[in-house]
Amino acid sequence: MPIQDTLASSQTFFRTLAAQAAAFLPNLLAAILILAIGFFLARWLASLVSRAFGATGHTDETVRGPLIAIVRYLVIVLTLLVALTQLGVQMTSLLAVLGAAGLAIGLALQGTLTNIAAGIMLLWLRPFRVGDYIETQTFAGSVREIGLFVCHLETFDGLFVFAPNSTLWNVWMRNHSRAPSRLLAWSITLPREVDLAGARAALTQAWSREDEGRSQLAEPEAFLDQLTADAQVIVFRGRVQEGSTTRAQRWTAQTIRETLVERLGAAAEPRAIQRIVPGDADPSRYLGSGDAPVAGRPARQEGDTAPSS
Known part of the structure; x- marks a missing residue:
């Protein structure tokens, strides 16, 4: 049973x-x-x-x-x-x-949620867009994709960068493509006997012509920066439109040398040509009086009309 x-x-x-x-x-x-x-x-x-x-x-x-x-x-x-x-x-x-x-x-998954929050803030504030070239403390590259979790970047030599959004949101960043123009400057060391006025005129006039083969610099300016017993240092600078910075950095130094030798002779052969970046505290980095900050007056924003000097 x-x-x-x-x-x-x-x-x-x-x-x-x-x-x-x-x-x-x-x-x-x-x-x-x-x-x-x-x-x-x-x-x-x-x-x-x-x-x-x-x-x-x-x-x-x-x-x-x-x-x-x-x-x-x-x-x-x-x-x-x-x-x-x-x-x-x-x-x-x-x-x-x-x-x-x-x-x-x-x-x-606190880190993943942090990346989502950072991605939302990046999309909202847009410190960079797809195609911009950005620089952080650890890497630099062109932005190829912005996602909810990560951003895909490509370095100048073609390497793939997988960057979590939080690593881009919580650090300082330089956007090389944001501004419509960029200030570039070169320090030129010339012998003391070279005519200063002639060298300044040769440089500014060379970039005032419309020449597609020459790296275009808007508002070219040259001035004496230092003077020693046997040399004089001239700073030559101007603004380059976005998209032309690479060409200007590659060819301007060579064009400076060729212009000085052509206009002033072999005696004007530069002893040194070095690209420089004026510091934030250096007042000479402002091209015009309307660009320089004045006490009691807010800094001029992009798109404002510069006051007449």
Whole structure:
């Protein structure tokens, strides 16, 4: 009798299990189908949004990547919720579990959440855009993509840089592409016997002509910076439009040498030509009187009209 009772109980258990499996199997297949359709729909919508952004031509490249990622993740989350509902999971219990799990995951992934917050601030304040060349304490490169978690950069020699957003938000940064123009300066050491006025005129006049083969400097200016017993140091500077800085840095020193020798003779051969960057505390870095700060007057913002001197 005990053996017969055990067999009967086992048969009842397996019949019940088979009946429950038969009832649950359609829901499981439906949930799997929903997941497959949802993931396919997420990829398709992300691709559609990407093509739409590319077709309009009016969307900033900086926000394109994050918006596409938000669309994809939103569809995936909705798909998971619908699939779990299909399996019989109650939404109230599911939200409670998700809340507890979210708290635990948030504590475990504080760095990831920090990157998301930093990514949102980067997209909101936009200290740089896609295509800008930026420099931080550890690396420098051109921005190729700005995401919710990381930014992709490319160094000048073609290396790929995977930078978490928090490493870009919490440090100082130089954006070499933000300003429409940049001040470049060169220190030129000449023999003492070279005519100072002639050297200054030769330099400023050479860059006043419209010559496409010459590195273009706006507002060229040359002045005497130092004078020693056997040499004189001239600072030559001007503003270069964004996009022409590389050409100016490569060819201006050679053009300075050729101009001085051509205009003033072999005696004007420079002893040294060195590119310099005036310090923030050096008042000579201001090209005009309207650029220099004055006590009691706010600094002139970009786009303001300079006061007449």
